[in-house]
Structures are given as C-alpha cells and as structure tokens.
Amino acid sequence: MSSMSKRRWQVLVLLSVGVVFSLVLGILAGSVRVPIWHLFDTELGKEALILRYIRLPRVLMGFLVGGALGISGAAVQSSLNNPLASPYTMGVSAGASLGVSLYFLTGFNFFSVGIPAVGFLFGMGTVLFVMAFAKRVDPFMQNQTVILAGMVFSLFVNGVLTVILALSKETLEKTVHWQMGSLGANGFSELRVFIPFLIVGTVGILRRSKELDVMAMGDEQALSMGVDVPKVKRRVLVYASLLTGSAVAFTGAIGFIDLVVVHVIRKLVGSNHRFLLPFSFLFGGSFLVLTDLFARTVLSPRELPVGAITALIGAPFFMWVFFNKRRR
Template sequence: MGNKKKAVLSILLALIIIGIGTSAGSSNINLIETISILVNKIFFIPLKEGIDPKNIGIVWKLRLPRVLLAFLVGGCLATSGAVVQSILKNQLASPYTLGVSSGASLGAGLIIISGIVIPIVGSFTLPLVGFLFGLLTVYIVITFSAKIDRTMSNNTIILSGMVFSLFVNALLTTLTALFSEDMKSITLWQMGSFAMKGWTYVKLIIPFAIIGVIGVMRFTREMDIITFGEEQAKAVGVETSRVKTKLFVYAAVLTGGAISLSGTIGFIDLIAPHAVRKVFGSKHKYVIPMSFIFGGSLMVISDLIARTVIVPSELPVGAVTALIGAPFFAYVYFRKKR
C-alpha cells in the first residue's frame, strides 16, 4: 500500500478515535448521537429526535474541546519529537532534551508559588509564563552550544540540554522544598491534565500548532539531507547550523505551547515518530504531518483511559503515557542495542 493511501487511512482512523473519545466517558453517549450533535453544531443540520439536551452540553462544551485539545497537544509534541530525533539522529531523543519542560515547569512553579496574575492575561498567566520560560531555556541551550562548539554537534547540544535541564530542575526542587504547601499543585501540573479546559484553551494552542508545523514543513528537504550526515549536507549547500537553530526554535514553539496549556506529558514525542517511521519510511514530507496525526490520536486514547479507568475520579494523563511509554522506551533501546 502506498504512503498516500496509508495517510488517508490514518486520518480516517484519527477522526474515528476523536469520535469515540467524545462519546465515551463517565456518562456514555451513543456514537450516533454524538455525530448528530456535532453535525448540528457545525453544519446547523437538525438534531436526531430524542437526544437529551444534557448530552448536547456534555458533548459540545465539555468533551469535544477536551478531546481536540488532547489531539492538538499530542500532535505538537509528536511533531516536535520527530524534528529533534531527526536532527540529533537519535531515536531516543525528545524535545525535553533541550530543556523545554524544565523551563516551563520552573515558570509554572514560580506562578503557583507567587500567585502573580498579569492583569491583561488573567487566568492564562501560568500558561504564558510557562511557555516563555520554556522558550528561554531552549534559547540559552542553543546559544551556549553555539558558543562552545560553532558546528553545534549533536553531542554538544544533548549535553548542554541535559546540564541546563538538571540545573533548572534543581531550582524548581529548591523552590518546592521552600514552599512545601504548593508542592501538590506543582506536582499535579507537572503530571499533565486536560480536565476543565474548554474552547479557550483549544483556540490558544492552534496558533502554536500552525506556526510550528508550517515552519518545520519548510525544512523537510533539509532534514532528509541532514539524516545522511552533516558533512554531506554541507557539501550540497545546506547551512546545517542555521537549519538546526530554526528547527529547534520551531520545536520549542510546539513543545512549549503544548506543555504550557496541559502540563508536562512525556513519551508521546518518543512513541509517535518512531511508529510513523515504521509505517511511512523516513521521508519527512510524510513523517512530520503523520507524526502530528499519530501523536494526536495516541494522546486522545491516553486521555480516554485516564478519565474512564477509575470513574468518577481520573488519572493524570502524564501517568498513563508514562505507563505506555516506559516499556516502549525500553523496547527501542534494547532493540537498538542488539
């Protein structure tokens, strides 16, 4: 089967997963009813008879925005993961290697502890500060890497990211120890959740997704060339340092935007790109968009498990992705070792 047919099937499967995610929950709603409600809201087609008005509110105001937010967050993380893995030529690398999550967590921790609210932004002060801190950390890592190694070798970037991540995590740990009463709030934010996040959050993440994905898609040819080696890329005229820097910035925009609105959620950025390369091969014109689709679908499934496995309570979605991702991480590592 060709890649185009696989892509169409993947998109159809993603739509089915979104439909199931919107239907299932503590009060299950028939999939046909869910489709009828969505068609009515989007295309103004009359509702199917006998639908409970309460179900309309559940589907449109609670579940659909949550599912779409999960899909977009998962897509952003997976796309960012595909970029970082390609540039660093390491299947076990992730955007968190650059320190995005550490920076965002520190920013969120500072807002939780201080209780500061920016007047114009209001309740979105925490996501905004988290995003800015994540972006700032990546900027510091890239600048530091360029200063000590003009070629910005992969090992230099990885080591710089690890050092700054450890340093920033140490700062957050110190703050948490000093303000132990806020420890629970910081921990819950770090574990990630899509609970009680409506259409406003969906609207906020869309610009990050559009800017990040379009920005990355502009460099699919360069990424294809870089995978054969940086020396070969330079020989055919690719400015590897410039391309790396721009791609890291777009990856930071995708990851920073995602985790600032949902909290730190791991492993999606590792699993989805790996699965996509198995199905579609290594051409980035397929890897990038399909990573978005696969990552979004996997996040919707993880969130569905998180909110249905112990009804009426729910698990942090980061815990579910870790339970799925940790064995996968071990599988990839030992398979690569063999």
C-alpha cells in the same frame, strides 16, 4: 506504484480512519453516555452542554497537542540525528515546570492565561539558552554538544525546582498536580490561543522537510550537499520548542509521545519527511486522544493523569529503543 508508496497510502488510510474513530469515540465516551446528535441541539440542555463545551474542546485540544508533540519529536530526532532526542531533552518541560512553580510561589494571578503564559515563556527561554550556550561552546552546533547542553541544563533547572518545592508545601502540591498532565481544564478559549502557535510551528517545520531528509544522513553529508546545518538546526529546534512549549503550557508535562509516535511511523513509512512529519502529527493526535479517553474512563468517575499513562507506555518503549540501538 512501488511497495513503499503503496504502504504509505495504506498507512494514510489507516491513520485517517483512526483520526475519525478517536475523535468520535473521545466525544461520545465518558462517565455520562450521550448520543452524538446532542452535539447539534439548538436547545442547550445538559447533554448538549456536556458534548459541546466539555468533551469537544477537550478532544480537539488533545488531538492538536498530540499532533504538535509528534511532529516536533520527528523534527528534533532528525535534526540531531538521534533516535532518543526530543524537545524534552532540550529542557522544555524542565523550564516550564520551573516557571509554573515560581508562578505558584509568588501568588500572582493573571486569570486563565497565567499558567500557560509562564509555562510557555520559561520552556521556550530554556531552549533558547541551551542553544546559545551550545553555539558558544561549539559554533557548528554538533549533535552531541546540543544534546549534552540540554541534558545538563535540564538537570540544573530540575535542581532549582526541587529546592523551591522543598521550601513550599503549597507550591509542591500545585506544581506536582500540573506536572502530571491533564486536558480537562481546556476549553475553546485555550484552543484559540494555542492554534496560532501550532500553525507557526508546524508550517515552519514542514518547510524544512527537504533539509531534514539530508540532515538525517549526518552533519558532514549535509554540509557537503550545501545545507547550512547550524542555521537549519537552530530554526528547527526553535519551531519544535515553540510547539512543545505551547502544548506543555496548556496541558502540563505529557511526555514520551514525541518518542513513541515517531518510531512507529518511521517503521511504517520510512524516513522521508514529506510523509514522516504529517503522519507523525496524525498518529500523535489520535494516540493522545485515546490515551486521555482511557485515563478518564478506566476508573470513572475518577480521572487518572494522562501524563502518567503516557509515561507508563513510553518508558518501556524508551528502554527498548535504547537497548536495541546498543545491540545493533
């Protein structure tokens, strides 16, 4: 067994232990201490209700959302061959925020599915528009073109969003609260809606692992080896945006996980996507569960926005990656 294979097995064991540890700790810890055996109580007392219908769906949603952000970040970075690229670069968060602000402004009420549906549709629609624009400008969809189109359109959407928020104080308060990111409003009904999107996006990306291995070496190298780069890039970006858009729709804007997680895993197991993608999912899920646990317990009974905590961790990490890349 080679040293890299041995390391991958060690990382897999550590990640598996980390997943179990984060899930159990996320369920047990909180402002109210409840032993885990109450999770299996047949009589639904207060303790069983807290574990079964508040903490359990929250922790599961956190793990799945973190995993979705981790694997989508790995796919986007490889398809665009840029360590600073992410679904958020493509405008997912900006589009979803615009859709949610319009939802609040119009006063429509579609019950519990309103905000997730609007956030997902606008986030996904933004990415599709960016890809269509990039393809029209550059039929080969070179990495710089796609990233630049995403950044420019994100700035434009954020400008429109700022105008809307300036016109309505009520919309401003609601949108800013949503943008902070939170897992607290999710139950089993939201999980049932999110899981089909998660399965489709994850399977779609995993099926492209071999092409991503080649594309990570550059578009020219991939074309010379027979990979249809524009086609694969479009599909990977759509699947990654599907994962990120559906996650953002239910939890608000939780950024930087797709950046931090991928760099850590790539350092540990290398760039082979058979390992990078699933390991990024496991680490991303555990990372978000533990971050959310910190956000809701550090000032208990008050709760901090989990998106703010990930930003405090991710922003310095982003700067370190950027300046380290420039030095090299």
